[in-house]
Amino acid sequence: MTQDIRQPEPDAISDRLDQLADRERAMPDSAFESRVFESVRARVLEPLGRPVAIRPAWWRSSWAMAAAASIAIVLTAGMFMWAGAPTQTSDPGPSIAAGDDVSTEFEEFIETVAWLEDSLPDYSWTTNSTDGPSLDSIDDLFDDVEQTLSDEEESI
Amino acid sequence: MGDEQADRDERQDGALTDLLVRAADGVDAAWVELVERYSRRLFALARSRLGSVDLAEEIVQSVLVTVATTLTAGKYTESGRFESWLFRVAMNRIRDEIRKKRRSTVETNEHLPDLAAHHDEPTDEAGLSALRAALDELSDADRQVIELRHHGQLSFKEIAAVTCEPMGTLLARHHRALRKLRSIIETNLSDQEIERTT
Numbered sequence: 533m534t535q536d537i538r539q540p541e542p543d544a545i546s547d548r549l550d551q552l553a554d555r556e557r558a559m560p561d562s563a564f565e566s567r568v569f570e571s572v573r574a575r576v577l578e579p580l581g582r583p584v585a586i587r588p589a590w591w592r593s594s595w596a597m598a599a600a601a602s603i604a605i606v607l608t609a610g611m612f613m614w615a616g617a618p619t620q621t622s623d624p625g626p627s628i629a630a631g632d633d634v635s636t637e638f639e640e641f642i643e644t645v646a647w648l649e650d651s652l653p654d655y656s657w658t659t660n661s662t663d664g665p666s667l668d669s670i671d672d673l674f675d676d677v678e679q680t681l682s683d684e685e686e687s688i
Numbered sequence: 689m690g691d692e693q694a695d696r697d698e699r700q701d702g703a704l705t706d707l708l709v710r711a712a713d714g715v716d717a718a719w720v721e722l723v724e725r726y727s728r729r730l731f732a733l734a735r736s737r738l739g740s741v742d743l744a745e746e747i748v749q750s751v752l753v754t755v756a757t758t759l760t761a762g763k764y765t766e767s768g769r770f771e772s773w774l775f776r777v778a779m780n781r782i783r784d785e786i787r788k789k790r791r792s793t794v795e796t797n798e799h800l801p802d803l804a805a806h807h808d809e810p811t812d813e814a815g816l817s818a819l820r821a822a823l824d825e826l827s828d829a830d831r832q833v834i835e836l837r838h839h840g841q842l843s844f845k846e847i848a849a850v851t852c853e854p855m856g857t858l859l860a861r862h863h864r865a866l867r868k869l870r871s872i873i874e875t876n877l878s879d880q881e882i883e884r885t886t
Contacts, residue, residue, distance in 0.1 A: 556732035576756040
């Protein structure tokens with residue numbers, strides 16, 4: 533009872549009613565609450581399939597979490613190893629050698645481009661009207677550059 | 689004193705709210721606690737009205753299943769008035785049972801034992817038996833307030849919420865019902881006295 537408001541009343545009858553009610557409440561056997569709870573669980577809680585206190589969700593178990601984390605780490609490491617591995621795993625030597633050749637040629641290609649860039653005359657000060665004839669040699673130079681780049685590309 | 693009572697009520701309300709949240713999540717422990725808190729009070733109410741232990745237990749299960757279904761479905765909208773709602777569900781269920789029995793009586797045209805008068809276990813105390821018999825003679829409205837108050841252990845404020853009646857009306861009715869009970873018991877005792885002497 534959260535609020536006990538009693539007015540003057542025939543106390544004897546009221547006390548006897550309380551006594552009678554106590555008897556009624558004490559009437560069920562000790563398993564009464566268990567039966568009621570089982571009824572609620574069987575008819576409502578179990579069909580819902582909600583997490584229950586007796587069987588906590590697996591992620592609330594530290595052991596299960598540790599196992600899951602270990603599996604995740606192993607799987608992640610495996611994936612990295614698999615992704616980083618060469619395609620021809622049976623004979624890695626030639627692949628590595630081939631990889632080295634490519635890198636060497638690529639470096640040479642970069643150096644060639646840098647050389648060509650340095651070899652270009654500075655035409656930034658010229659105008660088409662005054663120095664047009666002197667620009668004829670640029671065509672030849674571009675042809676050479678194109679040819680060189682093409683050769684390098686093919687070699688790579 | 690009033691402040692202390694208010695603080696206590698507030699703490700109880702907070703604890704009950706937490707309990708109901710856990711119950712709505714389907715936590716077994718919360719339902720164990722709810723069942724322990726209320727099942728015997730509901731049982732006493734149903735047993736007093738219907739007279740049968742088995743039927744009373746069936747009603748308690750039915751009421752708590754209804755409550756569990758509503759709570760877990762997120763349809764509970766009586767925040768802060770759980771006990772009133774719970775006992776209203778119980779009273780409706782008890783009334784349904786009484787109607788069912790009455791219909792059954794009419795259809796079969798047989799005299800069933802008076803629901804209220806039928807009791808599974810005879811008490812060895814004549815006073816309590818006389819009181820039970822007197823309860824049967826009260827009107828439904830008088831009996832309801834008596835049983836919610838004493839068997840259900842509700843406050844008058846909570847009874848007002850269950851029955852949707854003003855608290856003053858209920859206080860007066862309760863007082864009147866107690867007087868009636870005393871009068872009925874005295875009349876019955878004097879009748880028995882007369883029968884014995886004749």
